[in-house]
Amino acid sequence: MQRSFRPLLSFSLLVLTFLPAPAISRAADFRRETIYQIITDRFFDGSSANNNPQQSSGLYDATKSNWRAYWGGDLEGIQRKMSYLAGMGITAIWISPPVDNLNANIPDGGGNPTASYHGYQARDFKRIEEHFGNPGNTWTEFDNLVKAAHETGIKVIVDFAPNHSTQNNGGEFGALYDNGEFLGNYTSDTQGYYFHNANISGGGWDDRYQVQYYTLFDLADLNPLNSRIDAYLKSAAQLFQQHGVDGFRLDAVKHANWGWEYSLANSIYTNGDSFLFGEWYQGYVSDPLYHDSYKFASKSGISLLDFPLNTAIRNVFGSNGNWSEIDNVITHEAADFSRDDDLVTFIDNHDMARFLSVNNNKNRLHEALAFIQTARGIPAIYYGTEQYLHNDTSGGTDPYNRPMMQAFDTSTTAYKLINRLSTLRRDNPAIAYGSMGQRWINNDVYIYERNFAGSVVLVAINKNEATAYPITALNTSLPAGEYADYLTGLLGGASLTVKPGSGGNNAVTNFTLPAHSVAVWQITGTPGAPALGSLGPNAGQPGVKVTIAGRNFGTTKGTVKLGTTAVLPANIDSWSPTKIVFTVPAVSNGNYNVTVNSSAGQVSNGLQFTALTAKLIPVTLTIFNASPTQIGDYIFLTGNTVELGNWTTTWDGAVGPLLTPNYPNWFICASLPAGQTIQFKFIKIAANGAVTWEAGSNHTYTVPQTGTGFVNANWQY
Ligand code: NOJ
Ligand code: NOJ
Numbered sequence: 001m002q003r004s005f006r007p008l009l010s011f012s013l014l015v016l017t018f019l020p021a022p023a024i025s026r027a028a029d030f031r032r033e034t035i036y037q038i039i040t041d042r043f044f045d046g047s048s049a050n051n052n053p054q055q056s057s058g059l060y061d062a063t064k065s066n067w068r069a070y071w072g073g074d075l076e077g078i079q080r081k082m083s084y085l086a087g088m089g090i091t092a093i094w095i096s097p098p099v100d101n102l103n104a105n106i107p108d109g110g111g112n113p114t115a116s117y118h119g120y121q122a123r124d125f126k127r128i129e130e131h132f133g134n135p136g137n138t139w140t141e142f143d144n145l146v147k148a149a150h151e152t153g154i155k156v157i158v159d160f161a162p163n164h165s166t167q168n169n170g171g172e173f174g175a176l177y178d179n180g181e182f183l184g185n186y187t188s189d190t191q192g193y194y195f196h197n198a199n200i201s202g203g204g205w206d207d208r209y210q211v212q213y214y215t216l217f218d219l220a221d222l223n224p225l226n227s228r229i230d231a232y233l234k235s236a237a238q239l240f241q242q243h244g245v246d247g248f249r250l251d252a253v254k255h256a257n258w259g260w261e262y263s264l265a266n267s268i269y270t271n272g273d274s275f276l277f278g279e280w281y282q283g284y285v286s287d288p289l290y291h292d293s294y295k296f297a298s299k300s301g302i303s304l305l306d307f308p309l310n311t312a313i314r315n316v317f318g319s320n321g322n323w324s325e326i327d328n329v330i331t332h333e334a335a336d337f338s339r340d341d342d343l344v345t346f347i348d349n350h351d352m353a354r355f356l357s358v359n360n361n362k363n364r365l366h367e368a369l370a371f372i373q374t375a376r377g378i379p380a381i382y383y384g385t386e387q388y389l390h391n392d393t394s395g396g397t398d399p400y401n402r403p404m405m406q407a408f409d410t411s412t413t414a415y416k417l418i419n420r421l422s423t424l425r426r427d428n429p430a431i432a433y434g435s436m437g438q439r440w441i442n443n444d445v446y447i448y449e450r451n452f453a454g455s456v457v458l459v460a461i462n463k464n465e466a467t468a469y470p471i472t473a474l475n476t477s478l479p480a481g482e483y484a485d486y487l488t489g490l491l492g493g494a495s496l497t498v499k500p501g502s503g504g505n506n507a508v509t510n511f512t513l514p515a516h517s518v519a520v521w522q523i524t525g526t527p528g529a530p531a532l533g534s535l536g537p538n539a540g541q542p543g544v545k546v547t548i549a550g551r552n553f554g555t556t557k558g559t560v561k562l563g564t565t566a567v568l569p570a571n572i573d574s575w576s577p578t579k580i581v582f583t584v585p586a587v588s589n590g591n592y593n594v595t596v597n598s599s600a601g602q603v604s605n606g607l608q609f610t611a612l613t614a615k616l617i618p619v620t621l622t623i624f625n626a627s628p629t630q631i632g633d634y635i636f637l638t639g640n641t642v643e644l645g646n647w648t649t650t651w652d653g654a655v656g657p658l659l660t661p662n663y664p665n666w667f668i669c670a671s672l673p674a675g676q677t678i679q680f681k682f683i684k685i686a687a688n689g690a691v692t693w694e695a696g697s698n699h700t701y702t703v704p705q706t707g708t709g710f711v712n713a714n715w716q717y
Helices: 002-018 075-080 082-087 140-151 202-206 208-213 227-242 258-271 290-300 307-318 323-336 362-374 413-427 429-433
Strands: 035-038 092-095 099-101 122-128 155-160 164-167 176-178 181-184 219-222 247-250 275-278 344-346 378-382 435-441 445-452 455-462 469-471 481-483 496-498 511-513 517-523 531-536 545-551 559-562 572-575 579-583 590-597 607-611 616-624 634-639 659-662 665-673 677-685 691-693 699-702 709-714
Touching (some): 075 092, 122 164, 122 227, 155 227, 208 659, 227 258, 258 275, 258 290, 258 616, 290 323, 323 435, 362 517, 413 429, 429 531, 429 545, 445 469, 481 517, 531 590, 531 607, 545 590, 634 665, 665 677
Parallel strands (some): 035 378, 122 176, 247 275, 344 378, 616 709
Antiparallel strands (some): 099 122, 435 445, 455 517, 469 511, 481 496, 531 545, 572 579, 590 607, 616 665, 677 691
């Protein structure tokens, strides 16, 4: 087996070196990607040399019967499966945290070892875990993986968990290392590297102060407002960028410090092109902190995993809920999130039962896949979905949702489906950038249309197992004509006839949508005026590089405008018909409408960009004896730069709400422009919306150039 495999491998490597590398698009334009989420330990064992390393021996279970032990999967294993992934149409992998994790063996009640095979208990954010790379904890295998991925046209996202290190009450007691140098631990924390509050519990899960400043499940809670920890975490993220990663999935963003995370995102974007999305766990758009989640996503530069939509997807496909549940979340989030198309959508992940454990019905899984791959948002597919991988022990929840990959079969329907729809996402900009409109709905059927600058995709899904539905009175903006099913009948779809009409409402000839079927009809638009699809990052100070993606920019350089100010040609780094990269010029801080004028003089639609004053520094501001408040009243901060809301006094415009663990004192961490002397005041926004300003003159403060800042003030009566 080995002998016949070796020559083949070197032959294909030889061929690869002569092929031009597929063009990797900018990470800031992530909407055209199809993400595949991998738990490295459970994917493929590429090297047995790292299975039971000496510094953490005994954490490996070759029999794969202890679900909380290492099972051998590693970075080389992922690298070896690169063509399998590319063949599925995967264009980005999100790998579980690869950093050096807990070495200690902490036995469970039965004396069996438990290990941090999942990667969420870091001890050193600047080294690679020995079970995934090599016993020296160096970056070799990580670099090899990134190189192989990029050569295959696949981006790499790492899971980065800055909220905590290892558990605080056993094992290594949160001990933290900076590339091997011991920094400190939780039990003798002389430097203030950790927060020492209790575990988040009960109603605390809905409390803005507790979720950020209390402890998540006994995990040593890092204090990023300590300038050493702040610098450590930011330089660790930067190290990953230097090693070529294209993006970060930020673990537990709801539980790290929200204000600090703005500065983390800014630091990453200042270092280079990236895509960031965070895990803000919430079940529904009615969640008490839902408003905070979309304010955070819209302003921080960190998009989110779409948990409310995930709940609806699981209810609709898993438990026979009505399509209106999904439709409602889509409508709700479209109104709230400034960039809902950057939300990362998913059916299941490593923290919940796999879909097939909930509903062992492959048709439904295919329909859910087709939905996330064609609806708004960026799809993330959990490893093994394409192989129908699931283990239903204990309902299939953690750790049984993390089985070892059993097969790498490239002929499953799911594998083919993922490939086909990933191709559509690349080829038809309506999927990546288009509007999302419902065209027809009942409990079982959802027909929706994506639309961008003349490109149109119409998708029809019938999730009923037995009933075919006659579809009448359906309109579309697809031009008149005959459309074949883009999936060529893979999920039972047939062709569609569109009659001429007007106003983007062309009548579709009545047809029958078979039981459990998906059909996709599409057209790619012809050139017209420049059309902006995405812009990222959506905030940055002068000098930061911003990517605009879309269509019809032309081959000759035209103009980019921030409001009425044209960006100087020297600040336009590159220009192609579908992508422009520019450097934020020295404009005044503020919110700008960005537009593109083609060299032929045609003007695009506008997208919002926030020009920051300077790079961001996390500053904790405390106001003592704030204005008396009643239930539902909150204290906010506003001030003279865009980071402070430019004196706006609305819930979304001002900074806040502040936190009040020591009423009537309130505080907040806000990321503010380095080195600037800012003016600010605190305000009360009452439950009924009435605004009360503090009296007196503005407070002033000079934000430090580096590190973290702290400032106190007394409410002026
Ligand atoms: C959320 C991760 O997805 C989960 O798997 C992990 O255990 C916790 N955050 C803590 O890092
Ligand atoms: C208007 C407010 O009334 C005042 O109190 C505040 O100081 C200024 N905005 C900012 O200059």
